Amino acid sequence: MKITANGIRDGEKLEVTYDGKEFLFDGMNNPFLASEIRVEMSELHPIGGTFVVDDKNDIRNIIEVLTNYFFDRPTLDVTCSEEIEPIPTYDDEVEDIVY
Numbered sequence: 001m002k003i004t005a006n007g008i009r010d011g012e013k014l015e016v017t018y019d020g021k022e023f024l025f026d027g028m029n030n031p032f033l034a035s036e037i038r039v040e041m042s043e044l045h046p047i048g049g050t051f052v053v054d055d056k057n058d059i060r061n062i063i064e065v066l067t068n069y070f071f072d073r074p075t076l077d078v079t080c081s082e083e084i085e086p087i088p089t090y091d092d093e094v095e096d097i098v099y
Contacts, residue, residue: 002081003062007071009033016066040065051087059084 003018016037017024023034041056045064053061059080068074 001059003059003066004079005063005066005070005075006077007066007075008073009071011072014071016070018062018066037065037070040069045069047087060087 001018001020003016005016007014007016015026016033017027022029023037024030025033041061044052044054044056044061045068046052047060047064055061059082063078063080063084067076067078
């Protein structure tokens with residue numbers, strides 16, 4: 001799995017890549033920025049304002065953090081090398097679904 005996100009961080013263009021194990025920033029390791037992302041991941045922010053995944057390492061959670069919480073402004077420039085599981089809806093007949 002590989003996730004790539006491009007955005008503006010502290011006023012500078014930045015590319016973040018994640019290979020399932022570590023985050024790289026413009027191709028380099030940065031423990032400080034990686035820690036910031038991991039803290040945001042542990043918050044389990046609602047995706048789309050309504051759906052919360054129950055695993056901080058869920059690919060949908062990582063993409064949510066990179067899209068809406070890490071960069072100075074939200075970015076839509078995020079790609080993923082694998083298929084992302086859709087968010088369940090009421091039509092999916094999921095028990096105990098809460099929105």
